Amino acid sequence: MFEPKMYRSTISFIESEAPNCLANINRGIEKESLRVTPDGYLSKRPHPKEWGSALTNQYITTDYSEALPELITPVTTGREGPRQWLFDIHSYIYQHMENEVLWLGSMPCIMTKEEDVPLADYGSSNVGMMKHIYRRGLGYRYGRYMQTIAGVHYNFSLPDDFWPKLQSHYGDNSDLQTFISEQYLALIRNYLRYCWLLPYLYGASPAICKSFTKGAGGEFLTETDDGTMYGDYATSLRMSDLGYQNNAQAKFSIRHNDLYEYTAELERAIRTPDEFYKELGVKIDGEYRQLNANLLQIENEYYAKIRPKRVINSGERPTQALNRAGVQYVEVRSLDLNPYDPVGISQSQIDFLDVFMLFCLLQESKDQSDRENAENDENFRRVVYFGRKPDLNLLRNNRSLPLKEATLQIFEEMRPVAVLLDKCNHTRAYTKALSEAIEMANDPSKTLSGRYYKDIKSSAKGYFGYTMELSAKVQQQFLSQPVEPRVQRLFEQEAEKSLAEQQEIEKSETLSFEEYLEQYFAE
Template sequence: MKQTIRLEQFEHAEIRTALAKMNRGIERETLRITSEGQLATTMHPAALGATLTHPLITTDYAEALMEFITPVSTSIPTTLAQLRDVHRFSYKHIGEEYLWPLSMPCYLNDTSDIRLAQFGKSHVGTMKTVYRQGLTHRYGAVMQTISGVHFNWSVSDELWPLLAAEDGRENNADYRSERYFGLIRNFKRWAWVIPYLFGASPVLCKSFLKHSSADLNFHELSSGMVYVPHATSLRMSDLGYTNKEQAALKITYNSLDDYVAGLRRAVFTRSEQFANIGVQDGDNWQQLNANILQIENEFYSPIRPKRVTESGETPTQALERAGIQYIEVRALDVNPFTAVGISAEQMRFLDLFLLYCLFTDSPELNIECQQATEKNVNKIVLRGREPGLTLTDEAGEHSVQDRLAHLFAELAKIADVLEDEATEYHSALQTFAPAITDPEATFSAKLFRMYEEASKMFQHVGMRLAVEYRDALKNSEFEYYSESDFQKMAAESLAEQAEIEAKDTGSFGDFLTAYFQRALDKKKRA
């Protein structure tokens, strides 16, 4: 299947205008580390605000694993300015610590150094921490210290009635969800492109392997580092987040109803493996439940359909209520060549890539074809820079080079119609085009060469970049927010958390029972 874009829809001036108003948001994860390059064991600084309720600054799995979130914006420069400001404010309040600039973690001494993220004493805050305790028992603490970048994206509301009219459809939640699921299926077909171009974790600290059972073809560099030849993204390999019982669920992306039913089934299907952990040990909670997934967020996928939830809703209930609002790309490693983990050029490439996925035909993917796309991703993750590598998909077997050449040609057509920013989009394509024929132009190859050079001089790449980025951001001015803006957000988040805690009634066990009872309820489509 050789996919081509539905170019006829781009001929309409209104559609071209609406296309340019894409919505974006970034979630960037980063570990706090000491000046010795080890994981910080300090708690999340109170001056940054409450992680339960702060709109921009929270934690992911561990106290040391910070997560920075930007609001929805239609401007790439604005989003990056907001992200830089969040980093600046955080640097002011983490003392002599640094932010780790890589996806794979720094030196890990003992798992006791990894402190579970705390979200206060409310039931909802306790649920977040118990969920993370469950992840620890299920997958191990070390795996949870791996960082990534999530790219949240949607087309403008103005575009949908225009596309619906072109397709002879009513502009409603069902139509928008169908189109977004078409995008997701095409993303799955092409998902390998992301780790090929932007994978940036070909190397990791040997200390990580003490806590991992992954059987990969590791070679040693000096300075305590190991690598897999030709790998692009060890973060996305079996070293990362894997759950064989999840794979057996065979969750597909052919319809909203099927997707929701699959996820909900996973949350309410008992796992014999995880049941052995136990749910409670006396008063201590080991996990939220003994099912294949504790909650829907545990389901790993490189892309997710999303909608902002209302109070008390699960993610699938929000989707049932009003359909897909945006999609979340989760396949991005932290970009080590920029202080904030992602660049404007990457964001523009992703714009083009996601528009391509939206505007090309997208037949249903049965589970066998979907699993074939996942095999392609795994091949690129572990062998992406291997000379002569081929991939097999619905179009047959082709070289990586041929598939990339076809894709970039199609993306250039989309760049042509993004009138006001066409130059920037073509420039982004030109930035990454050398990697079509030369795997040494990829992020992973560039980073690996840095490690090779550094090892000869007994230097550490991650620490050198951490110092460089910290100094650059600490010594520069706020661009979008101000110090007082952040102080206000911190104070408001603390007050909001205290209000939530004051309203709690009953036991945590009762709260959890009620949560899962509500999670079974089906929402009627708006």
């Protein structure tokens, strides 16, 4: 499974030649949470004006729904930077929520009718209407319930001065950006091989409110009188078929062996009509239901566990940006909200992710095949549904291997990376995070899902009651602490600036929406 000789020699090289680089890892976080009323129902209020424009505010936007704010940290190089930014953003937004609460669970609160989930509103500009209609299309395609699920996305990249050193060590003579893109794709391939580790350790959705299921999940879930449905060994129902799903995506195969192969397959998906989506209709009685009737309306509809990314230019699509300038960073998308942390992700989780991502980068990474992809998907499925089951086995090259054995073996291989990061950052945090993960491998009750499952059961309040209690406590925690003046000024200024930017975009519009769409999707 591993290539210790090459792997160890690369770590030794980095330790001697590039330690300062690894003190400057680039990190950013995007964190979603539902806004709910004090009695636990989805908020019907619009995006608060004090938060600025959801279209142009760089820190506070919305995901699918007006009731699903997304908080975005800027890129920082300090270990603790992302969490500090998240704390500051939370401090500000809680002052402008009119007694609403941010729901701490990844799976939603009490759900009523599908049409009660309000779509995000980005104004009247072409780009704003495109974002709104895309979300309307998601609702028609998959239902609005699915779009109320929340999580954390972790953006990771190595600093610019790291890459020439690694390229020299590997004896690679290609263009530097080509080398960087290839290395990020190699990281992604290894991530997909081992990413079942993340729901095992940090999955935090072993239970859901019955109102969300509409009777689904009977073979996997146990229902109780308090309106909760449990997966007795589940880790992340958010990442199961009960959560994010797109059966149409089985019609195309995404591999990460070559950047242009990857982007070409996504391009094919956004240009290939789907019979069911054609039946839904694109424009009915003068109103758009979806952007188009293709397998994907846009690239972001592909529900990937991880994505290669590059910051896009105005009007540019993600695949165009990747083809133009290569991979700039990767976005990890397999993380549930941590209900025990006020900002949804702990520092220990971030430290572990740094170790895990660097481990995936430095290891040998063979090309993907459809057979291996199917095996990886099956391992992930087993862990999200049954990850805490004592006798659970995973697959490796068609052979069965106990989950605990596989986990501990990978952690042992990760240890040199944790030691390296500790040395480069003058800390012991990385080896400590790995040690905590090893404890969870040895005792599933110490995982986030194990703790959450036990606490929900012990509370006798069910998923909704216990999560509402946790959410209300965090609300009071933030409301009881005054916002620092510098934080208040920063986000007030950004809110004012973003509203002005949205108005300017709307005033300067010259194309009709149909012309804008045609130009956006031009080959």
